[in-house]
Amino acid sequence: MKGRLRLALPYAVLLIAAALLYYATTLIDTPRSGGARLGPDFWPKLIVAAMAVLCIYEIGKRLIVGSTRDARGLTAGLAEAPLEAEGEPVVSEWTPAQPLDNRKLLAGVALIAAFVFGVAYVGFFIGTALFLASFSWIGGYRRPLSVVLISSVGAFVLVVIFMRIAYVSMPLGVGPFQHVSTLLLRLLGV
Amino acid sequence: MDVLINLLHGLVNIFTPLNFAVMVIGLVIGMLVAVLPGLTLVMGVVLALPFTYKMGVEPALVLLTAMYVSGTYGGAITSILFRIPGEPMDVPLLWDGYAMTRRGQAAKALGYSLMAALIGGLLSAVVMVALSEPVAKVALSFSSPEFFAITAFGLASVVALGGGSLVNALISLCVGLLIATVGVDAIYGAERLAFGIPFLQDGIEFLLVMVGAYGIGEVLTRLHSGFVADGRGTGTSGAARFKTAFPRLAELLAIKGSFARGTATGIAVGIVPGAGATVSAFVAYGIESQFTSKSRSGYKLGDGAPEGIVAAKSAATASVGGALVPLLTMGIPGSGATAIMLAAFLLHGIQPGPQVFISSTALIYTVFAAVFIGVIGMCILGYFAIKPLCKVLDAPEAVVSAFVVVFCFIGAFAARSNLSDLYVIAIFGIVGFLFERFKFPIAPLVLGTILGPLTENAFMTTMVSFNNDWTVFFTRPISGTILVISIIGLTFPFLRTMWGRWRAQRERA
Numbered sequence: 198m199k200g201r202l203r204l205a206l207p208y209a210v211l212l213i214a215a216a217l218l219y220y221a222t223t224l225i226d227t228p229r230s231g232g233a234r235l236g237p238d239f240w241p242k243l244i245v246a247a248m249a250v251l252c253i254y255e256i257g258k259r260l261i262v263g264s265t266r267d268a269r270g271l272t273a274g275l276a277e278a279p280l281e282a283e284g285e286p287v288v289s290e291w292t293p294a295q296p297l298d299n300r301k302l303l304a305g306v307a308l309i310a311a312f313v314f315g316v317a318y319v320g321f322f323i324g325t326a327l328f329l330a331s332f333s334w335i336g337g338y339r340r341p342l343s344v345v346l347i348s349s350v351g352a353f354v355l356v357v358i359f360m361r362i363a364y365v366s367m368p369l370g371v372g373p374f375q376h377v378s379t380l381l382l383r384l385l386g387v
Numbered sequence: 388m389d390v391l392i393n394l395l396h397g398l399v400n401i402f403t404p405l406n407f408a409v410m411v412i413g414l415v416i417g418m419l420v421a422v423l424p425g426l427t428l429v430m431g432v433v434l435a436l437p438f439t440y441k442m443g444v445e446p447a448l449v450l451l452t453a454m455y456v457s458g459t460y461g462g463a464i465t466s467i468l469f470r471i472p473g474e475p476m477d478v479p480l481l482w483d484g485y486a487m488t489r490r491g492q493a494a495k496a497l498g499y500s501l502m503a504a505l506i507g508g509l510l511s512a513v514v515m516v517a518l519s520e521p522v523a524k525v526a527l528s529f530s531s532p533e534f535f536a537i538t539a540f541g542l543a544s545v546v547a548l549g550g551g552s553l554v555n556a557l558i559s560l561c562v563g564l565l566i567a568t569v570g571v572d573a574i575y576g577a578e579r580l581a582f583g584i585p586f587l588q589d590g591i592e593f594l595l596v597m598v599g600a601y602g603i604g605e606v607l608t609r610l611h612s613g614f615v616a617d618g619r620g621t622g623t624s625g626a627a628r629f630k631t632a633f634p635r636l637a638e639l640l641a642i643k644g645s646f647a648r649g650t651a652t653g654i655a656v657g658i659v660p661g662a663g664a665t666v667s668a669f670v671a672y673g674i675e676s677q678f679t680s681k682s683r684s685g686y687k688l689g690d691g692a693p694e695g696i697v698a699a700k701s702a703a704t705a706s707v708g709g710a711l712v713p714l715l716t717m718g719i720p721g722s723g724a725t726a727i728m729l730a731a732f733l734l735h736g737i738q739p740g741p742q743v744f745i746s747s748t749a750l751i752y753t754v755f756a757a758v759f760i761g762v763i764g765m766c767i768l769g770y771f772a773i774k775p776l777c778k779v780l781d782a783p784e785a786v787v788s789a790f791v792v793v794f795c796f797i798g799a800f801a802a803r804s805n806l807s808d809l810y811v812i813a814i815f816g817i818v819g820f821l822f823e824r825f826k827f828p829i830a831p832l833v834l835g836t837i838l839g840p841l842t843e844n845a846f847m848t849t850m851v852s853f854n855n856d857w858t859v860f861f862t863r864p865i866s867g868t869i870l871v872i873s874i875i876g877l878t879f880p881f882l883r884t885m886w887g888r889w890r891a892q893r894e895r896a
Contacts, residue, residue, distance in 0.1 A: 207825045211558060218565065218580065226577045235850050237572035240843045241565060241579055248561035251554050268880040270549035270556065302611040306817065309603065309792065313809045316796075329789045336614045336785025347786055355793065363441070365801045 205259040212252040219245045304335045320370025320378040321360070326352035361385045394516060397752030401449065401760050409446045410757065413453025414764045420454070421461030421473040422776050423787055428458035428474055428664075429723040433601045434791065436727055436734070437594060437798030444735035445750060449757045451731055455724045456508065456761035459664050459703045460769050463500045464776055467696075468493055471780065476665040476703045479672040483688065483695030490691055494632035497773070499696045501631055501766055502639060507650045507701030508762030511708030514654050516755050519744070522716040526741035531852060532859055535845035536866035536873075538838050541719040543873035545661030545834050551826055553880045559827045563835020564842070566591050573840065574847055586807040593730060593836040595799055599812035600829050602795040604819020606788045611820070614784035631770050634693070645694040648674055649701030656702070657709020661830065663722030664703040671702030704765075708758060715739055715751055718841070726834055733837075 222245060227236035308331050316324040329348035338344060359365045360382060369378040400406060413435075420431030432454050439447035462473020467484030480500065487496035529537070542564075546556040569580045570590025581587040639646075652671040656662045675698035676688050686692045710721030711728075718740040720726035732739045737747065744751055795816075799808045819829055853859045861867040 207827075208558075221580055221582070225579050228575055228577075235847060235855060237575040237577040237579060240847065241568045244561050244564045244568070248558055248565070251558050251561070255554055267552035267554065268884040270547055270551060270553055270880060296613075297611050298613060299611070301613075302607060302820075305607055305610045309813050309816065312792075312796070313813045316809070317806055325793055328793065329786075332789035332792065333783070333786045336610060336783075336788060338614075338783045338785040348789075351790065355797070359797055359801070363438075363801075365797070366804055367797075367800065368806070 201260050201263055205256045208252040208255040208259070212249060212256065215245050215249040215252060219249070301335055301337075305332065308332055308335065316370075317368045318371050318374065320374045321367035322352050322356050322378055322381055323370065323374055324368075325355055356381065357385060361387055390516060390520060393748055393752040394755060396749060397754075397756030398760070400445070400749065400753045401756045405446050406449050406753070406757075409442075409450040410453045410760060410764065413450040414457040414761060414768055417454035417457035418461035418765070418768055418772065418776065419779060421458045422465055422779050423473075423782060426787065426791065427605070428455070429727065430601050430605055430791070431458060432724050432727040433597050434794050434798060436731055437598065437802055439731055440734055440802050444732070444737060445753055447731050447735065448728065448750070448754050451724075451728050452754055452757040453761045453764070455728070456704070456707055456758060457765040457768065458724070459508075459707060460500075460504050460700075460765050461776060463504070463700060464497065464769065464773055465780060467496045467500060468773075468777065469780070474665070476668040476699075479668050479699035480696055482672075483686075483690070483692050486686075486689075486691030487693070487696075492691070494630055495634060496693070496696060497631040498633040499693045500700045501769055502634065503646065503649065503697040503700035504704040504769070505762060505766045506646055507653055507703070507705035508707065508765070509759065510650045511654045511657070511705035512755065512758045512762060513708075515708035515711055515758065518712050519716050519751070519755075522712060523741040523744040526717050529741070529865070531845045531848040532863050532866040533869070535842060535849055536860060536869040537717050537719055538842040538845060540869050540873045541660035541713070542831070542834060542838060542842065543877050544659055545831050547876040547880065548659065548661045548666060549828050549830070551828055553877070555825075555827045556831050557877075559822060559829070560831035560835045563596075563832040564839040566596060566832075566836045567593070567839025568843070573844060586805070586811070591811065591836070592802070592808070593833070594734070594802065595808055595811045596815050596836045597727065597730065597833050598795050598799055599815025600819030600822070600833060603792055603812060603816025604823060604829065606791055607816060607820035608823045609784070609788065611824070614788060630773060638693075642694050642697055644678065645675060645697040646701055648678065649698040650705045652698075653702035653705025654709040657706030657721055658712050660713055660719050660721050661834070662706070663710065663724070664706045667702040667706035667709075668699040671698045674698070704762065707762075711754070711758065715743065715754065716741060719838070720834070723830055723833075726830075726837055729837060 219242065222238050222241045225236070225238040225241070227238055228234075308328060312324055312328045319327070326348045329351050330344050333344050333347065356367075360367055369375045369382075401410060416431065416435065417428070420426045421428055432451055435451060435454060439450060442450070458474070459476065462477040463480050463484070464473075466472040466477035466480040467488055470481050470485045472478045472481055484496045484500065487493065526537075542560055546553065546560055549556045565580070569587055571577070571588065572579055578588060649671045652674055653664075653667040656667040656670055657664075672695060675694055679688050679692065679694045688695050706722065710725045713719040713721045714725045714729055718729065718732075718738060720729045729739060732743075737743060737750075795812060796809055799812045800806070802808065819832075821827075822829055822832065849859060850857070859866075860870055
């Protein structure tokens with residue numbers, strides 16, 4: 198039963214989201230046109246309803262019937278390798294062979310969140326250099342000198358390309374970080 | 388005759404300094420992207436898209452077309468030499484190509500691959516030019532019911548042609564269509580699903596959804612399953628001795644059937660929205676296996692037969708021309724990469740479709756010319772660039788992915804200099820990862836976001852024009868036929884599953 202619940206969970210979450218969104222669509226201002234014309238709420242309601250029906254179908258299938266067999270798209274099964282004459286399996290390199298690493302994933306998400314929220318404070322150059330270094334390290338590239346070099350040079354090159362050549366106004370940061378960014382841009386002649 | 392003259396003008400346009408420069412840049416980047424660990428062709432085109440915002444529409448489309456064309460070839464080199472497919476479309480190449488490499492015929496395998504890409508690409512470009520204007524003329528007679536049917540067909544085929552769960556693909560599509568409704572409704576001006584949040588009131592830019600889901604989502608997925616820490620350097624140092632050896636004319640003529648079948652399959656499958664180069668390559672390989680059990684060279688398909696390389700590669704490159712036909716004539720992308728090109732058109736305020744052939748003839752024929760020149764340029768680059776391309780394989784995936792994320796953010800920020808766009812792409816990056824993790828395909832989500840407004844607009848306009856009579860979609864011959872095909876495409880997998888279950892029960896009983 199636990200297994201069935203786990204399989205139905207994503208659809209349950211989506212069903213709850215669909216219910217909330219359906220409620221949100223009832224709050225859309227509809228014009229008073231004598232009820233003849235479809236209002237601005239019709240299309241989103243139709244989509245949310247379709248989504249809810251699909252989720253209910255999957256929840257019912259997995260929870261009640263206990264089936265995980267899915268109707269597959271028309272290209273299912275295309276990617277099967279032909280039989281190897283010599284018996285050696287041909288492995289395509291893009292199938293992941295390592296176990297899933299939730300810690301790396303959470304660290305990656307945290308880094309992305311930190312960059313998104315922090316870049317306005319520390320500025321583009323420092324934020325990018327820190328991000329490149331941290332993400333490469335978390336991703337498994339463990340050569341400290343190379344990481345420092347790649348991240349600092351990489352961030353500098355990106356500043357040159359986007360702030361000096363393309364004149365994209367990236368965040369400068371606040372306080373001392375703004376001073377660093379401004380100094381760098383002055384050195385580059387911006 | 389007009390077509391030839393317009394094409395000539397297009398070719399002249401390609402050789403202007405700016406267009407030629409972006410063509411070369413696009414060819415190089417496309418090939419690099421196809422080889423770099425952690426990057427796919429569609430991701431590369433998505434990442435390039437925000438940077439085309441500041442370009443004119445012509446160089447933007449030339450850049451993306453060049454990337455698209457050369458991105459279909461780059462992965463073939465690593466697939467054949469090192470058993471590392473740069474793209475999913477290159478997996479069939481490693482079945483026969485790598486087998487040839489093991490026999491000491493790597494150069495020949497590369498030669499077959501190059502010739503297949505050249506012939507498939509050029510022939511499909513010819514078909515693309517020949518078909519586009521007639522199709523556009525037919526599309527000019529379309530009204531809102533037909534446009535709804537066409538967009539619905541595009542959305543249905545991207546769902547039906549996936550390899551995973553059909554229900555998950557439909558749910559993904561619904562999410563994409565819902566995202567497209569956020570903001571102010573185009574017909575009534577009513578605010579929808581914005582919840583009073585200012586940046587949602589402007590709507591969610593499809594660019595942010597694409598960059599987030601395809602770019603950051605893919606990086607998170609690969610981070611979760613583990614990057615290759617120090618590049619795939621093992622064995623690539625031998626690249627110095629690899630080169631391309633062209634097959635003799637007699638050898639090419641001996642397998643002309645494989646060229647023809649692969650190219651025809653690529654064009655036909657490429658035209659179908661949602662199919663693309665990967666599906667084309669696999670379908671062509673499957674068809675070839677019906678015709679070629681044993682190669683003229685004495686090897687079985689899958690064991691180093693050149694026919695396997697030729698069928699898959701010619702189909703993959705031929706799909707480019709095929710995919711551009713529905714995009715340019717009806718505004719329906721034929722593949723993931725053409726969905727990005729559609730976004731490029733829309734970013735520059737142009738709605739591709741039959742009207743564009745009248746209002747922007749020069750632009751359309753410049754894109755056609757870009758395909759011709761791009762195919763030739765791709766082959767020249769592919770011939771000379773083996774060593775540097777193989778060196779690129781050594782780039783550590785963690786570092787490449789870090790740069791990919793930064794490029795995603797730069798691209799999102801550069802469009803409007805709005806920090807809230809970074810929040811949106813980060814959110815859609817997580818959404819993209821969750822979708823991949825729970826096996827909900829991304830392509831329907833993205834296409835739903837792009838085509839959602841068009842689909843809704845066509846539907847609502849029809850309802851207004853025909854007094855809410857929904858049967859008009861089925862009573863008009865063209866829209867009725869297209870919708871019936873869409874419905875069959877969506878229901879066939881369910882029927883197939885039920886049939887298989889019934890047969891299994893019968894056999895057990």
